[in-house]
Amino acid sequence: xxxxxxxxxxxxxxxxxxxxxxxxxxxxxxxxxxxxxxxxxxxxxxxxxxxxxxxxxxxxxxxxxxxxxxxxxxxxxxxxxxxxxxxxxxxxxxxxxxxxxxxxxxxxxxxxxxxxxxxxxxxxxxxxxxxxxxxxxxxxxxxxxxxxxxxxxxxxxxxxxxxxxxxxxxxxxxxxxxxxxxxxxxxxxxxxxxxxxxxxxxxxxxxxxxxxxxxxxxxxxxxxxxxxxxxxxxxxxxxxxxxxxxxxxxxxxxxxxxxxxxxxxxxxxxxxxxxxxxxxxxxxxxxxxxxxxxxxxxxxxxxxxxxxxxxxxxxxxxxxxxxxxxxxxxxxxxxxxxxxxxxxxxxxxxxxxxxxxxxxxxxxxxxxxxxxxxxxxxxxxxxxxxxxxxxxxxxxxxxxxxxxxxxxxxxxxxxxxxxxxxxxxxxxxxxxxxxxxxxxxxxxxxxxxxxxxxxxxxxxxxxxxxxxxxxxxxxxxxxxxxxxxxxxxxxxxxxxxxxxxxxxxxxxxxxxxxxxxxxxxxxxxxxxxxxxxxxxxxxxxxxxxxxxxxxxxxxxxxxxxxxxxxxxxxxxxxxxxxxxxxxxxxxxxxxxxxxxxxxxxxxxxxxxxxxxxxxxxxxxxxxxxxxxxxxxxxxxxxxxxxxxxxxxxxxxxxxxxxxxxxxxxxxxxxxxxxxxxxxxxxxxxxxxxxxxxxxxxxxxxxxx
Ligand code: IVH
Numbered sequence: 066x067x068x069x070x071x072x073x074x075x076x077x078x079x080x081x082x083x084x085x086x087x088x089x090x091x092x093x094x095x096x097x098x099x100x101x102x103x104x105x106x107x108x109x110x111x112x113x114x115x116x117x118x119x120x121x122x123x124x125x126x127x128x129x130x131x132x133x134x135x136x137x138x139x140x141x142x143x144x145x146x147x148x149x150x151x152x153x154x155x156x157x158x159x160x161x162x163x164x165x166x167x168x169x170x171x172x173x174x175x176x177x178x179x180x181x182x183x184x185x186x187x188x189x190x191x192x193x194x195x196x197x198x199x200x201x202x203x204x205x206x207x208x209x210x211x212x213x214x215x216x217x218x219x220x221x222x223x224x225x226x227x228x229x230x231x232x233x234x235x236x237x238x239x240x241x242x243x244x245x246x247x248x249x250x251x252x253x254x255x256x257x258x259x260x261x262x263x264x265x266x267x268x269x270x271x272x273x274x275x276x277x278x279x280x281x282x283x284x285x286x287x288x289x290x291x292x293x294x295x296x297x298x299x300x301x302x303x304x305x306x307x308x309x310x311x312x313x314x315x316x317x318x319x320x321x322x323x324x325x326x327x328x329x330x331x332x333x334x335x336x337x338x339x340x341x342x343x344x345x346x347x348x349x350x351x352x353x354x355x356x357x358x359x360x361x362x363x364x365x366x367x368x369x370x371x372x373x374x375x376x377x378x379x380x381x382x383x384x385x386x387x388x389x390x391x392x393x394x395x396x397x398x399x400x401x402x403x404x405x406x407x408x409x410x411x412x413x414x415x416x417x418x419x420x421x422x423x424x425x426x427x428x429x430x431x432x433x434x435x436x437x438x439x440x441x442x443x444x445x446x447x448x449x450x451x452x453x454x455x456x457x458x459x460x461x462x463x464x465x466x467x468x469x470x471x472x473x474x475x476x477x478x479x480x481x482x483x484x485x486x487x488x489x490x491x492x493x494x495x496x497x498x499x500x501x502x503x504x505x506x507x508x509x510x511x512x513x514x515x516x517x518x519x520x521x522x523x524x525x526x527x528x529x530x531x532x533x534x535x536x537x538x539x540x541x542x543x544x545x546x547x548x549x550x551x552x553x554x555x556x557x558x559x560x561x562x563x564x565x566x567x568x569x570x571x572x573x574x575x576x577x578x579x580x581x582x583x584x585x586x587x588x589x590x591x592x593x594x595x596x597x598x599x600x601x602x603x604x605x606x607x608x609x610x611x612x613x614x615x616x617x618x619x620x621x622x623x624x625x626x627x628x629x630x631x632x633x634x635x636x637x638x639x640x641x642x643x644x645x646x647x648x649x650x651x652x653x654x655x656x657x658x659x660x661x662x663x664x665x666x667x668x669x670x671x672x673x674x675x676x677x678x679x680x681x682x683x684x685x686x687x688x689x690x691x692x693x694x695x696x697x698x699x700x701x702x703x704x705x706x707x708x709x710x711x712x713x714x715x716x717x718x719x720x721x722x723x724x725x726x727x728x729x730x731x732x733x734x735x736x737x738x739x740x741x742x743x744x745x746x747x748x749x750x751x752x753x754x755x756x757x758x759x760x761x762x763x764x765x766x767x768x769x
Contacts, residue, residue, distance in 0.1 A: 071574040072119045077126075077489045081112040084127035085226050089316045092222040096723035100702065100717075101603060102683045117220040125197050129218045131171035132280030134509035137276075139211035145236065145296040148204045149368060151354060151378040157333055160355070161580065163377045170374065172273050172365050175327040176357060179305060180335040181292070182343060183378050186242030187270050189217065190295050193235040196227040196315075203274065216274055217241075219283035227315035236295035238316055244347040247286035250423075257750060259491035262425045264452075266349050291317045294352070304358045323650060325358065333502045336379050343381075353379045359437045385444045385477045386419075387457060393424065393437055393468055397480045399511060399593055401496040405430060405470055407441070407453055414445050422451040426492045427470050436465040448481055470494060478503070499664050505539060506532040508593055512540040517591030517601055518580040519711075520574040527565070530556055540591070544581070548574050581675075584682040584717075585612060589656075592668075596655040604648045605656055606681040613678050616660035626651035682721060696766045698723030703730050705747060706740035722767055730755060738763055 188204035201217035203210035324335035357375040436595035440460035478496035482504030513520035551570035557563030586606035
């Protein structure tokens with residue numbers, strides 16, 4: 066295929082626009098209109114064109130979201146408008162004083178103000194030049210900060226290009242943060258990998274943004290929320306509400322919830338309401354920011370050298386509690402890492418009862434000198450996972466002993482009794498027994514999880530019991546379970562039996578049977594191979610037709626020999642495969658190690674015995690240019706009512722047929738796929754003249 070530079074320029078702009086649009090839909094508005102595979106295909110097309118026409122590649126190309134070459138250090142850049150801090154207030158009385166100062170300064174009784182959460186992240190200024198992200202700077206000392214543009218480009222909900230009309234120059238200020246749950250997951254992964262855990266989401270964010278290799282930053286789950294502006298050319302908003310609507314229009318993520326009040330009573334109520342709600346936010350908040358809405362009023366009030374007079378941050382008291390540490394237990398994770406856990410006297414922190422807190426590893430225990438019997442202060446780091454902050458030494462009883470994990474478990478895995486090791490350079494002890502039941506139970510849990518084989522009816526308790534009672538020693542044993550066996554299976558104890566029952570048993574056996582034909586990427590993900598997450602599993606499935614091919618995969622063997630940082634130009638022989646972004650040497654190596662290990666080989670042999678060989682549903686080692694011309698291709702579809710299969714499955718079928726799936730009906734919707742029930746969407750479809758199709762119609766269209 067030959068293409069003139071002009072044709073390439075047009076196509077590259079089109080691909081970049083499409084990719085940015087779907088990125089925004091997904092990360093800012095929460096809608097997916099295309100499948101991962103389609104997104105990836107466009108991504109690779111753009112990457113290919115950029116390789117062929119490097120001088121046409123834009124620095125804001127969506128391709129840059131995966132990061133670029135490491136840099137030696139950050140350049141400094143002065144802020145056009147200084148980035149000030151906010152004055153803190155610590156009590157309702159101090160809020161009253163602040164409001165009094167506003168009234169006096171503006172000579173008015175009622176001052177409209179906005180109240181919003183204070184995000185505990187890292188402040189950043191994003192500069193957009195005619196809608197294009199030009200550069201990004203950290204707050205630094207308020208006068209100048211680090212240029213972290215490459216790192217910022219990897220944050221998916223930050224637009225590289227603004228949507229629609231916008232001021233000539235727009236400096237958006239806000240916070241970069243790590244969502245609580247993703248932070249918790251990352252720390253758990255770090256515990257498992259023997260790496261030191263981060264103290265809280267803020268530290269994790271700051272540490273990540275300081276990385277000089279943006280490809281590493283791209284792997285960390287960062288997010289952004291805007292809360293203000295700096296330099297703006299070509300527009301002068303009258304109020305921060307106008308600024309908010311501009312942000313909303315151009316696709317910048319907003320801070321929510323907010324309150325508008327104009328009296329002290331109103332402000333105090335909003336602060337209390339936010340206190341109730343803030344634990345449900347997905348980021349850490351320790352306060353409420355109160356700001357004057359009118360920008361002329363802000364200007365009139367002015368600022369000190371440190372902070373503006375038109376804003377204040379109300380700080381909620383820290384959520385720490387004292388409790389007694391009764392015991393330290395040791396848990397074995399899916400990959401065999403031993404994690405010490407503090408068993409506490411239950412206490413209420415940030416609205417939930419805390420009974421346990423992770424102690425991460427021996428080094429952490431040593432550093433804090435945590436002992437059984439100690440009174441400890443616990444805190445919900447990032448308002449979500451409890452951590453032991455420190456020991457109250459004055460309350461330490463007589464006769465406590467330093468805790469040694471190795472001695473505590475007598476050098477043996479608490480689950481299987483085999484010896485434990487501490488690999489070199491690791492902070493954690495590990496059980497290396499491949500058939501350790503603790504690992505097995507966790508492996509079963511991963512295998513049956515919703516994103517893997519989605520085996521309903523087998524949750525944590527059932528997995529644990531099945532392994533504990535020896536019915537399941539490895540995941541494939543699930544396929545040998547019978548209804549009779551399971552119906553009489555006791556989930557309780559001998560004295561208090563609780564049988565699984567015939568109905569549950571039947572459901573489990575049925576869903577297990579269905580798993581035999583589940584697509585390849587779900588099987589791969591379900592194996593829980595270290596380094597192979599959901600998207601890597603999809604990529605592996607893209608490169609292989611069926612399970613049995615992976616162990617002898619030439620492409621993986623080749624990919625494994627790459628060293629990180631090598632570019633695909635260095636491997637012309639692999640060019641047709643357009644090396645998958647997710648399958649680098651690490652993933653390729655991990656997959657091969659698994660399938661070529663004795664355990665992996667045994668696994669494959671057992672699969673073969675049972676006649677199971679999962680097929681890929683996204684096999685496309687060479688990017689397909691034009692998708693099949695199915696009647697659903699390119700159509701936007703909304704689902705409603707009860708369908709014959711879970712929504713996720715139907716969605717996958719729709720996406721595979723080339724359709725886009727959206728959550729809400731609009732005039733752009735082509736079909737409403739309606740099952741039983743589904744009232745309001747049906748009404749809306751009728752009023753908009755959107756065609757309503759049944760599942761039978763849908764299957765008929767698929768057949769075509
Ligand atoms: S408004 C002049 N709103 O807190 C400052 N700032 O401690 C006006 N912050 O530098 C900023 N959440 O980086 C504002 N909802 C919010 C905020 C917020 C967090 C940060 C901001 C500021 C720092 C001051």
